[in-house]
Amino acid sequence: MPLSNRAAYPRPPPIAIRVETETQVNVEDADWNSHGSSIVSTVVSPSQAQHPLPSSPQPTSTLFSTMSLPRANYDPRRVCLNPFPEISLGKHRRTVGVYLAGALFALANWTFLDAAVLSAHARSPWGQPDTPPPVHVTFVDWIPGICSLLGYMVIALIDKDRVCGDEGFGDSRAVWRARLILFIGFALMAGGLAGSVTVLILKYILNGYPEQFTYYGYANVSQNVALMLSAIVLWIAQSGSSEYEYNLTL
């Protein structure tokens, strides 16, 4: 019944509708090259497709400038209002990275050597000139640093392309072996870091030495942290083959 009812009403005759839109954009900033001052006027006639009337206006769509293009510095994936400054060292990225890694490496080892030299020239604790210093840097303190150095050597000697290389290239077992050796290197570095924290807690903090001697332990920890940072910086600097690849591929 409703169907017949709906069919009973005659369809209204089609009306040609002419929609005219004129948009004028005035951009004050002359630096936006993609905008410019643009006038967009679009004429749409929806009835033209179904009822091609001879009197209906022809759709004229004049686009003087592409409105849909974003600004040159606009990225739709952007989260922050002000984008982060883009640090592009360009072709000097590798050079700077290698220099930075070397500086961190030297800084790490000199930090620990500072503690060792200080311990060798150690005086009695503050306030008690007669008592000898209660603790010295011994071989136990050197073990985490030696572990980290071994790990550093292993990581630095790995061929980066071999680890990141696809399986089809050359021997697939070589990739597997390279990753195993790389894992051993990182495990040695992490072991050195954990060992330095262990030495700091077990040898210095738990025994309650004054701050003058706890410094040995802190120097040990900072040595291993700086060695790990140096390895990471060196890896990032050397892994990017071209300047368009900024990703850290492990």
Place this chain on the structure above:
Amino acid sequence: MAAGLRTVILLSFVLAVGFLMIILSCALWHNWLPLLVALTFIIAPLPNAIFAHCGSDEYGETSGPVDLGRFLTSIIVVSGFALPIILAHSEVIDPKACVMSIIGGGLVYGTILAYSAAFSQEDSEYE
């Protein structure tokens, strides 16, 4: 050519002042350990000089030996600055001697850098 001559004279004066600072820092306190700083900064440009011609292929990409040279250079330079600080920290040398030797070492190394920078450009110009 006159500019090059003036550069040479100026750099030699700076180098002499740097060595003067280092030697004074040793002689004033009768402790000759800061002389190691001068030695360190003199050998600092050596790895770069040795490895620079080793391994740059035709694409201009730096390779392993060049990286090793830069790594060693950076290590030596940081050691040159760290050595007097550590010696002063454990009171082997006087803090004033530490400051003087660091300034002198910086002058010496800056002279070497400026010299290589100034005269490598002229080499490429004539080639």
